[in-house]
Amino acid sequence: MRNIDYEKFYDKVGKINGWDFSNIKSFSEGVKWEFYDEVIKRCEKSDVLLDIGTGGGENILRIAPSLLFLIGIDLSKGMLETAQSNLKTSKVLNVKFFQMSSDDLQFPNAFFDVVSSCHAPFSSIEIIKVLKSGGWFLTQQVSEADKLNIKKAFGRGQAFDKTDGALKERYIRELKQAGFSEIQSFEYDAIEYFERPEDIIFLLTHTPIIPDFGEDKKDFELLNGFIENNRKEKGIETNSKRFLIIAKK
Numbered sequence: 001m002r003n004i005d006y007e008k009f010y011d012k013v014g015k016i017n018g019w020d021f022s023n024i025k026s027f028s029e030g031v032k033w034e035f036y037d038e039v040i041k042r043c044e045k046s047d048v049l050l051d052i053g054t055g056g057g058e059n060i061l062r063i064a065p066s067l068l069f070l071i072g073i074d075l076s077k078g079m080l081e082t083a084q085s086n087l088k089t090s091k092v093l094n095v096k097f098f099q100m101s102s103d104d105l106q107f108p109n110a111f112f113d114v115v116s117s118c119h120a121p122f123s124s125i126e127i128i129k130v131l132k133s134g135g136w137f138l139t140q141q142v143s144e145a146d147k148l149n150i151k152k153a154f155g156r157g158q159a160f161d162k163t164d165g166a167l168k169e170r171y172i173r174e175l176k177q178a179g180f181s182e183i184q185s186f187e188y189d190a191i192e193y194f195e196r197p198e199d200i201i202f203l204l205t206h207t208p209i210i211p212d213f214g215e216d217k218k219d220f221e222l223l224n225g226f227i228e229n230n231r232k233e234k235g236i237e238t239n240s241k242r243f244l245i246i247a248k249k
Helices: 003-016 035-041 058-066 077-090 124-130 148-154 166-178 197-206 218-230
Strands: 026-029 048-052 069-074 095-099 112-118 131-142 182-194 235-248
Touching (some): 035 058, 035 112, 035 235, 048 058, 058 069, 058 077, 058 095, 077 095, 131 166, 197 218, 197 235, 218 235
Parallel strands (some): 048 069, 069 095, 112 131
Antiparallel strands (some): 182 235
């Protein structure tokens, strides 16, 4: 899929469910961290945080009591509509949301103490401009080998033709070139179990793991074959591969 297709995809999903996957029945074994817990570890009560690709804003609304002020940005208008609705419902007072590209951060230089980006693209050059000296940048991203058995079953998928680890190395290289002095990286490849076929269908319909899933009737035949071959006692098995980068300016 081209970038413009992804933008339309995320906009549509934001209007539908704001990336709320709470109804999916699944669990993982081998997860090594929770991203926003890692973010909070590097925050002070007096800090200002920027969250890139904030989606429906659920995560920064949850951690809002731990900081002075938080701003969430997303390129998708649909996502921001969901975020604004969630903000109104939450009655949190120290969070604001804006529609904005991560390639053009419209904030003053050295404005933020912490910048986070979970499963969203970012520009290292833009981040270092808006981050204070000594500030932290944290990002969690989906590795190329995520949901690998699903992609193999379909013969296509997000980053299916890419070398595993290439995105992590690219981001580390870009952060170094931008001027970050301390950079650490971590990864895990957890086993993930989905309880029902409906959970897998929801996942594939609301994420770009398998581009254009369901447009071809053969997709459901392929899905049935995948489920049959990967059904275990604990559920329908796949993998969840993530990497974490923590950088200090």
